[in-house]
Amino acid sequence: MTSVHDWDVTNPVKTNRTGLIGKAVERYEGPLKVTGTAPYAYEVQPPSPPAYGVMVGAAIAAGRITGADIAAAEASPGVLAVWTHLNVPKQAPRGTKAHPRSSAGSRPALEDERVAYFGQPVAFVIADTLENAVAASHLVKLTYDADAPDVDFLARLDEAGQPPGEQDVEIGDFAAGFAAAAVQVDGTWTTPIQNHCQMEPCASLVWFEGDKCIAHTSVQMVKPAQHGLAETIGIPRDNVHLMTRYIGGGFGGKGQTYDDLTLAALGAKALGRPVKVAFTRQQMMHGTVHRPATVQRVRLGASRDGTLDAMSMMTWTHCHKGGNFTEHASNFCRALYAAPNRLTGHRLVRLDLPAAGAMRAPGEASGTMSLECAMDELAEKLGLDPLELRIRNEPAVDPENGRPFSMRQLVRCLKEGAQLFGWDRRLPTPGQVRDGRWLVGMGMAAAIRGNFLLPAKCSFTVEPDGTIVVRQGMTDIGTGTYTVLAQIAAETLAVPLGQVRVEIGDSELPPAPGSGGQFGAATAGSAALMAGMKLRTAIAELATGDPGSPLHAGAPDEVTFQDGVIAISNRSETLSDLIRRAAPDGLTVEGEVRPAQDAQQWSTQTYGSHFVEVGVDPVTGEVRVRRMLGVFAAGRILNAATARSQLTGGMIWGAASALTEANPVDVRYGSFLNQDLAQYLVxxxxxxxxxxxxxxxxxxxxxxxxxxxxxxxxxxxxxxxAVANAVYNACGVRVRDYPITPDKLLAGLIAQGR
Amino acid sequence: MRPFTYERATSAEAAARAAALTPGARFIAGGTNLIDLMKLEIETPAHLIDVSRLPMAAIEPTAVGGLRIGAAASNSAVAADATVRARYPVLSEAIVAGGSPQLRNKASVAGNLLQRTRCPYFYDTTKPCNKRRPGAGCAALEGLNRNAAIFGASRACIATHTSDMAVALVALDARVEALSPSGQPRSFPVSELHYLPGDTPHLETELIPGELITAVVLPPPPAGGQTYRKVRDRASYAGGLASVAVAGGQVALGMVAHKPWRASAAEGALAAGASPAEAIARELEGASPLGRNDFKVPLVARLTAAAIDDANGRG
Amino acid sequence: MRTTITVNGEARSLDLDTRTTLLDMLREHLKLTGAKKGCDHGQCGACTVLVNGARINSCLTLAVSHDGDEVVSIEGVGTVGRLHPVQQAFLAEDAFQCGYCTPGQICSTLGMLRELEAGVPSQETAPGAKPDFTGAEIRERMSGNICRCTAYPQIIAAIQRAAEEMA
Incomplete structure (x- = not known):
C-alpha cells in the first residue's frame, strides 16, 4: 500500500539546500538548440546515405481505392520503390499484439483499399534523393470509388450519443435549480477544429543493424512507439531501438506515431539502407490528429447575491468513425465552482474526418471558452465584478465529490492578479475607453487543470569521474525535461549542475510515460528523485563499507553530500575518488514512482487567473492583444524560467484560440480548408x-x-x-462562435449601430 | 517539383527571346511565389530563366518628375527607398503590409505583381479549379469562400489578387514597362495588367508569352495625402480580407477582386464633393458578395472611409 | 548543375539538381541541419538564413540561383563553445522551448538588426520616421518567424538584451 503520507519524509528537493530547485537555470540542451546542432529525427546522420521516402495522401475522405497506376512513378529517375496497399510489404494485422503486454498494437500503413479520411497515406515512394522522391510521388495515379463523406458535425448533433462507458453526472436537481434561479444565463458556444502545427513536422529515420531496427522519430511517448513499430513490422520488441531525443513541439499531436515511422522501417528493411520520411506541412493538417470542434451549452442559475444555485455544461463533439476520442470540455467545471444543482456530460458524433486527439489542455482549452464567458455574462446581469462573482462561488471542498482539495489557491490567484494587473481600472460598461483608433477593454477568467502522477522509472549512475548520469525513457518536447531532471539530480546528489548528464528519449532506458497531460515533470521528476535517493544510499553504503574510504565503518545514514564530496563529520572524500576506487565501472541504481493509492481522497488541481487587455478597432473589427497577465498556483516550481515559458506559451495559445485558430471543414469533400501555415493562422x-x-x-x-x-x-x-471577455468590455460585442474574427465582430458592431 | 533546366539570363532582351523560344519556360526572380507553387506542381515549368541578376533593380527619377522602379528591385528595397517613402508613402506602407521581412527581401517588384491567387481551392490540388485546369469547375464557388471577390468575379472564378503592393501602384496610376520577345518595349497602366476572370480565369495578365516586365514607372504623386490600410485575421504575415490604398483623390481596393480594384466610382463621387462614406458606398453599389463574404461590403465601406479621412489628415 | 556558394565563410562547390532548394542543399548535402524545414513554403521562417547579409527563407529559393553568393546559416553564427551574443541572450531569456524555430529566429534577428540600422521601414514605422527599438516595432519585424511554443515574449526580451550587449 502506497500512501501520500509516504511522501511526508523530507528529501533533497524539499530541503533545496543549494537553492537549485526553482532556480531559472538555462536549458540543459539549450546550447545545442541555439547553435542548430541538436539533431531532430530527420537530421540524425545515419551510418550510410539514406534514401528518401515520401507519402501520398488520399484525395477523397471516404470510399475505396479502385486502381493504382504506379508505372510512371516507378520509371521516374532515382526511384527505388513505389508502394500502395497492393504491394506494400507484409505487416501484422491491425491491433496485433504478439507480445501480450505491448503498450500499442500493430497499425499497418497502406493497409487496404479503404480510405477512412482525406489525406490518409495511400501510397509511398522511395528514391535516392528528396527531389526525385517528391517528383515521383506526383506521378502515382490512384483512382477511387468515393462515398459521400459524412463530416457535417453541426448537421449530425441530433445523432450524438454518450461516449463509451460514460454517463452524465448530475448532483442535486439541475432542472429545478435552474428554473428557480433568480438570474439565468443560457448560452451555446462553439469552438472549431484546431491543428497542433508543431514547428517540426512528424519525421522518422530508420535503419537496420542486423536484426535490430534503429529508429529515430519525433514522438512524445517512447514505449508505445517502440512497441507499436515492433508489432506492426512483426519483430520482437527488443529488436526495436527507438530514439526521440529532440522533438520540435508535440502539444499532444505527437502522442502517437504515424505512418512515417512504419514506412521508413519497411523501406529500410526492404532496401537494406537507411530511409527517412517526413510529413509535409500540408500533410500534417489531415495526417495527424486535431483538436475536434465542440458545441457547448452552458446554463448558470444564480441568486441575486451571485451565489450559483445551478450550473450545467453539456458538450457535443466528434471523433473519427473508428475511434472513441472525446474532447471532455465539460469535465473541468466539476471542480471549479460551488453550486448545489449540477449537470455535466458529453455527446459524441463519429465522422469521416481524420482522428481527433489530445491537443494542449484537452477539455479545459475548449471548455473554459464557454463557461468562463458565461460567468462574465452572469456577472454583468448581476451587476457584480466578474472577479467577485468567482470569489463568491469558491467551494470549500470539491463540489462534485465532497473531497478536500489537496491545495487550492484560486482566490489568491484572482486577487493577486487583479492587483498586479490594475483590474480596478476596468470600467464595467463596455466601450468606454479609447486609445487612438482602438477601443480598449479588460477581461478576466479563472484557470484550472487537473494534475496527475503516473508510474515511471529512472536510473541514476555515478561514473568514476563523479558525473551523475540520469537515464530515462522520457521525452522533452520543449517543456524543459532535460533541465529539470538535471536540477533534481544535482540537488539530490549535491553535485554542481555541470556534473550531471541527462539521457532521455530512448526505448532502452528505464520507462517513463512521456510528455502529455502536464504530468511529465511530476512523473519523470519524481522517479528521478527516487532514483537519486537510492543512489545516495548506495553511495553511502559503498563508502562506509569500503576499507579504503575515510568514511569506512561509519553509519551510512550519517553520510552527507556536498559539492561532489561525501563526508561523515570531518572524514571526507570526493565522489569520484570513491567511485574510481570502489566501483570503477560506475554505480547504477534504478528508482521508480507510483501513484499513491490514497491520492484519490483529495481533489488535486492546478489553478490560475488570467487578466487581459485588448484593443478593438470599431471600424474594422480587428482585435489586438495588448497585455496578458496570468497568476498561477501549481505546486513547487522546479525551474522558474522553463515553467514561466510553459505558462506564457499556454496563455498565448488561449489568445490564438479566441482570435485566429480554426480549421473549417468543407463538407462536400470532407477536407479541412486550411492546409498550410499561410491559411491556418497560428x-x-x-x-x-x-x-x-x-x-x-x-x-x-x-x-x-x-x-x-x-x-x-x-x-x-x-x-x-479572458480575451473574449476583454473584447466584450472593449466594444460591447459578444461572439460565441470562436474564433472572434473581424467579420464576426463587425457584424456585432454594426448591429449595435457602431 | 518536375525536373527543369535553369539558365541565368545575360540581358533582358536575351531573356525575353529565350522565353519565347523554349517550351515551358518561365522567368524567375525572387521565386517566392513560383517555387511555392512548383513544389505543389501547380506550376510546372520545364525551363527557368533567372532574371534576378539583370541590371533591372535601380530606382531612379524620371524626366517628368516621377520614379522608375526596376522590376528586379526587391520589395524591401522599394519600401526603404527614400524617394518612395517621401513622395509615395502609400507604396512603402503597402509593401510592408505584405508577407514577411524575409519574403520582402527576396521577392521582386515584377514577381509581386505576377503572384497568383491565394485561394485555398487553387492551392488544394485535389479540388477542381478553373485556373489550374480550365473547365474543371470552381470548388470555391459553393465552398468556404469567406475571402472571395466581391467585384468582377464570374461563375468560373471568384479568387482575388492578394498583392498589397499592386493596390498602391494602381492607386498611384503606375505603369508597367515590358519587353516583348521580339525586343519591343511597351508600357501600359498597372491597372490593365491583370484581367478579370470571365470564362478564362487561367488567363491572368496582359503579358504575351515571353514578355518580361522590366520596370514599374510612377508618375509624379497626386496632390493630397496617402495611406494604405489592410485588414486581416492576424496582425502580420497574413493575407488580407480587404485593403485600401489612397493617394489624394485616387483610391484602389485590394483582396476584393481578381485584380487590384480601382475605385473609379468612389473617386468620381469624391471629386464631385461626396463624403468619403458616400463615395465608397457608390463604389459598393457594384459589389456582388456571395454570402460568406458579405461582410466585405461593410468592411470595405468602413475601412475606405476611414482611410480617406486618414489620408486627408496627412495631406 | 555545378554551383559554388560560400557557406559560413567556406566556398562549397556542389553538383546540384536544379530543383534543390538552398535549404535542402544546406541540410541534405552539406549536413548543416541548423536551418529547419517547418513548412517548406515560406510560411514559418524556420529556414531563415542570411544571403549576402539579408535574411531570406532558404526553402523558397533554388540553390543553383545562389552561385557566387555568401550564405550564413546558424552554424556560422556561433558554436557551443563560442556563442554569439544573440545566441547567449536566447539562452539567458529562455527564448525557445522545442528549439525547432530557434536557428531561424536567431538568423532573422541578425538580419532584422541590420535592417533596423539601415532604416528599413515596417508597418509599425510611421511614414517618414526612422524605426525605433520598441517592443511593438521588434514584434512586427520578427513576425516572419513563427514559434509554435510561442516563446514570443522571451524572444523579444532576448533580442533587447542582445542588442544592448552588442551596442
Missing part, C-alpha cells in the same frame, strides 16, 4: 503584446514526493475566455 509576434506569468509559492504534498504539479497546460485554460 499567432505571430505582432499578435501578442506584453505577456507575463506569475507563479505563487506553493507546495502540494498530496501530489507527489516533490510537491510539484504541472504547468504545461494550465496557462492555456481560461486564457481565451
Amino acid at each position: 499567432p505571430v509576434q505582432a499578435d501578442i503584446g506584453e505577456v507575463d506569468a506569475i507563479m505563487l509559492d506553493e507546495v502540494d504534498d498530496k501530489a507527489n514526493p516533490m510537491g510539484i504539479k504541472g504547468v504545461g497546460e494550465l496557462g492555456n485554460s481560461g486564457a481565451g475566455a
Whole structure:
C-alpha cells in the first residue's frame, strides 16, 4: 500500500539546500538548440546515405481505392520503390499484439483499399534523393470509388450519443435549480477544429543493424512507439531501438506515431539502407490528429447575491468513425465552482474526418471558452465584478465529490492578479475607453487543470569521474525535461549542475510515460528523485563499507553530500575518488514512482487567473492583444524560467484560440480548408503584446514526493475566455462562435449601430 | 517539383527571346511565389530563366518628375527607398503590409505583381479549379469562400489578387514597362495588367508569352495625402480580407477582386464633393458578395472611409 | 548543375539538381541541419538564413540561383563553445522551448538588426520616421518567424538584451 503520507519524509528537493530547485537555470540542451546542432529525427546522420521516402495522401475522405497506376512513378529517375496497399510489404494485422503486454498494437500503413479520411497515406515512394522522391510521388495515379463523406458535425448533433462507458453526472436537481434561479444565463458556444502545427513536422529515420531496427522519430511517448513499430513490422520488441531525443513541439499531436515511422522501417528493411520520411506541412493538417470542434451549452442559475444555485455544461463533439476520442470540455467545471444543482456530460458524433486527439489542455482549452464567458455574462446581469462573482462561488471542498482539495489557491490567484494587473481600472460598461483608433477593454477568467502522477522509472549512475548520469525513457518536447531532471539530480546528489548528464528519449532506458497531460515533470521528476535517493544510499553504503574510504565503518545514514564530496563529520572524500576506487565501472541504481493509492481522497488541481487587455478597432473589427497577465498556483516550481515559458506559451495559445485558430471543414469533400501555415493562422509576434506569468509559492504534498504539479497546460485554460471577455468590455460585442474574427465582430458592431 | 533546366539570363532582351523560344519556360526572380507553387506542381515549368541578376533593380527619377522602379528591385528595397517613402508613402506602407521581412527581401517588384491567387481551392490540388485546369469547375464557388471577390468575379472564378503592393501602384496610376520577345518595349497602366476572370480565369495578365516586365514607372504623386490600410485575421504575415490604398483623390481596393480594384466610382463621387462614406458606398453599389463574404461590403465601406479621412489628415 | 556558394565563410562547390532548394542543399548535402524545414513554403521562417547579409527563407529559393553568393546559416553564427551574443541572450531569456524555430529566429534577428540600422521601414514605422527599438516595432519585424511554443515574449526580451550587449 502506497500512501501520500509516504511522501511526508523530507528529501533533497524539499530541503533545496543549494537553492537549485526553482532556480531559472538555462536549458540543459539549450546550447545545442541555439547553435542548430541538436539533431531532430530527420537530421540524425545515419551510418550510410539514406534514401528518401515520401507519402501520398488520399484525395477523397471516404470510399475505396479502385486502381493504382504506379508505372510512371516507378520509371521516374532515382526511384527505388513505389508502394500502395497492393504491394506494400507484409505487416501484422491491425491491433496485433504478439507480445501480450505491448503498450500499442500493430497499425499497418497502406493497409487496404479503404480510405477512412482525406489525406490518409495511400501510397509511398522511395528514391535516392528528396527531389526525385517528391517528383515521383506526383506521378502515382490512384483512382477511387468515393462515398459521400459524412463530416457535417453541426448537421449530425441530433445523432450524438454518450461516449463509451460514460454517463452524465448530475448532483442535486439541475432542472429545478435552474428554473428557480433568480438570474439565468443560457448560452451555446462553439469552438472549431484546431491543428497542433508543431514547428517540426512528424519525421522518422530508420535503419537496420542486423536484426535490430534503429529508429529515430519525433514522438512524445517512447514505449508505445517502440512497441507499436515492433508489432506492426512483426519483430520482437527488443529488436526495436527507438530514439526521440529532440522533438520540435508535440502539444499532444505527437502522442502517437504515424505512418512515417512504419514506412521508413519497411523501406529500410526492404532496401537494406537507411530511409527517412517526413510529413509535409500540408500533410500534417489531415495526417495527424486535431483538436475536434465542440458545441457547448452552458446554463448558470444564480441568486441575486451571485451565489450559483445551478450550473450545467453539456458538450457535443466528434471523433473519427473508428475511434472513441472525446474532447471532455465539460469535465473541468466539476471542480471549479460551488453550486448545489449540477449537470455535466458529453455527446459524441463519429465522422469521416481524420482522428481527433489530445491537443494542449484537452477539455479545459475548449471548455473554459464557454463557461468562463458565461460567468462574465452572469456577472454583468448581476451587476457584480466578474472577479467577485468567482470569489463568491469558491467551494470549500470539491463540489462534485465532497473531497478536500489537496491545495487550492484560486482566490489568491484572482486577487493577486487583479492587483498586479490594475483590474480596478476596468470600467464595467463596455466601450468606454479609447486609445487612438482602438477601443480598449479588460477581461478576466479563472484557470484550472487537473494534475496527475503516473508510474515511471529512472536510473541514476555515478561514473568514476563523479558525473551523475540520469537515464530515462522520457521525452522533452520543449517543456524543459532535460533541465529539470538535471536540477533534481544535482540537488539530490549535491553535485554542481555541470556534473550531471541527462539521457532521455530512448526505448532502452528505464520507462517513463512521456510528455502529455502536464504530468511529465511530476512523473519523470519524481522517479528521478527516487532514483537519486537510492543512489545516495548506495553511495553511502559503498563508502562506509569500503576499507579504503575515510568514511569506512561509519553509519551510512550519517553520510552527507556536498559539492561532489561525501563526508561523515570531518572524514571526507570526493565522489569520484570513491567511485574510481570502489566501483570503477560506475554505480547504477534504478528508482521508480507510483501513484499513491490514497491520492484519490483529495481533489488535486492546478489553478490560475488570467487578466487581459485588448484593443478593438470599431471600424474594422480587428482585435489586438495588448497585455496578458496570468497568476498561477501549481505546486513547487522546479525551474522558474522553463515553467514561466510553459505558462506564457499556454496563455498565448488561449489568445490564438479566441482570435485566429480554426480549421473549417468543407463538407462536400470532407477536407479541412486550411492546409498550410499561410491559411491556418497560428499567432505571430505582432499578435501578442506584453505577456507575463506569475507563479505563487506553493507546495502540494498530496501530489507527489516533490510537491510539484504541472504547468504545461494550465496557462492555456481560461486564457481565451479572458480575451473574449476583454473584447466584450472593449466594444460591447459578444461572439460565441470562436474564433472572434473581424467579420464576426463587425457584424456585432454594426448591429449595435457602431 | 518536375525536373527543369535553369539558365541565368545575360540581358533582358536575351531573356525575353529565350522565353519565347523554349517550351515551358518561365522567368524567375525572387521565386517566392513560383517555387511555392512548383513544389505543389501547380506550376510546372520545364525551363527557368533567372532574371534576378539583370541590371533591372535601380530606382531612379524620371524626366517628368516621377520614379522608375526596376522590376528586379526587391520589395524591401522599394519600401526603404527614400524617394518612395517621401513622395509615395502609400507604396512603402503597402509593401510592408505584405508577407514577411524575409519574403520582402527576396521577392521582386515584377514577381509581386505576377503572384497568383491565394485561394485555398487553387492551392488544394485535389479540388477542381478553373485556373489550374480550365473547365474543371470552381470548388470555391459553393465552398468556404469567406475571402472571395466581391467585384468582377464570374461563375468560373471568384479568387482575388492578394498583392498589397499592386493596390498602391494602381492607386498611384503606375505603369508597367515590358519587353516583348521580339525586343519591343511597351508600357501600359498597372491597372490593365491583370484581367478579370470571365470564362478564362487561367488567363491572368496582359503579358504575351515571353514578355518580361522590366520596370514599374510612377508618375509624379497626386496632390493630397496617402495611406494604405489592410485588414486581416492576424496582425502580420497574413493575407488580407480587404485593403485600401489612397493617394489624394485616387483610391484602389485590394483582396476584393481578381485584380487590384480601382475605385473609379468612389473617386468620381469624391471629386464631385461626396463624403468619403458616400463615395465608397457608390463604389459598393457594384459589389456582388456571395454570402460568406458579405461582410466585405461593410468592411470595405468602413475601412475606405476611414482611410480617406486618414489620408486627408496627412495631406 | 555545378554551383559554388560560400557557406559560413567556406566556398562549397556542389553538383546540384536544379530543383534543390538552398535549404535542402544546406541540410541534405552539406549536413548543416541548423536551418529547419517547418513548412517548406515560406510560411514559418524556420529556414531563415542570411544571403549576402539579408535574411531570406532558404526553402523558397533554388540553390543553383545562389552561385557566387555568401550564405550564413546558424552554424556560422556561433558554436557551443563560442556563442554569439544573440545566441547567449536566447539562452539567458529562455527564448525557445522545442528549439525547432530557434536557428531561424536567431538568423532573422541578425538580419532584422541590420535592417533596423539601415532604416528599413515596417508597418509599425510611421511614414517618414526612422524605426525605433520598441517592443511593438521588434514584434512586427520578427513576425516572419513563427514559434509554435510561442516563446514570443522571451524572444523579444532576448533580442533587447542582445542588442544592448552588442551596442
